[in-house]
Amino acid sequence: MKWGLFGGTFDPIHMGHLRCAEEVRELFHLDRVVFIPTARQPLKTDQDIAPYDHRARMVQLAIDDNPEFALSDIEQQRGGTSYSIDTVTFFLNDVPKTRELYFIVGQDAFHRIQEWKDWEELLQRCHFIVMTRPGYETVDLPSILPERTAAGYVYDDRSDEFTGPSGTSIYFRRLTFLEISSTEIRARLMKEQSIRYLVPEAVHRYIVMNGLYKTP
Ligand code: ATP
DSSP states (O other): OEEEEEEEOOTTOOHHHHHHHHHHHHHTTOSEEEEEEOSSOTTOTTSOOOOHHHHHHHHHHHHTTOTTEEEOOHHHHHOSSOOHHHHHHHHHHHSSSOOEEEEEEEHHHHTTGGGSTTHHHHHHHSEEEEEEOTTOOOOOGGGTSOHHHHTTOEEETTTTEEEOTTSOEEEEEEOOOOOOOHHHHHHHHHTTOOOBTTBOHHHHHHHHHTTTTOOO
16 A cells, blocks of 8 residues: 655645645556645644644545545644644654555655755655656755665665665655635635636635635
């Protein structure tokens, strides 16, 4: 069983997230992609974030019709600040059946990996799939990771992957990166502009029905 873990604030989830998750699933033959909304995001503390329940419900509505996509509320259940290292450890230790885990991140997020708790340990515990975007394709590990860490990775040009000392790999993959961000969606809603086709219709309806993102 190969599972992708896709963490995010998802405030709200949008077509950019969904399209990339679908392409990653297909490309890596993943059995499942698990969307994991962050309960308390350590790197976005100064931002006003919608309540967890709204964000999780929107993820569920967005993925409802895809049997290979699932939602996990582990970060809400665990409480406290949401750290990826704890989430990955949970999936490795506490979810029955040993499985290969692929942590899915956008390149912007991966460039800040050194700010993540126990990031070196995290890279050793699961594979990383870094979704690159046009014009922002740094696939040169030493420019992202400290030299001593990058030196532990070996690049295989046949499989286009960097394999680290524990056998886990980092993959940079160019996907159909839709230039959509949750920030832009929230800004549009505040200005009472349309967000149709930027999010799934069910998410659009949920936002309107619950009056989300109306005030700054
Ligand atoms: P915000 O604008 O509020 O910062 P966001 O749109 O970047 O939000 P997040 O929930 O913070 O969304 O992102 C979750 C993950 O999805 C991160 O790894 C991020 O890099 C990635 N991501 C963000 N936007 C896109 C996109 N358009 N396509 C693919 N992945 C994306």
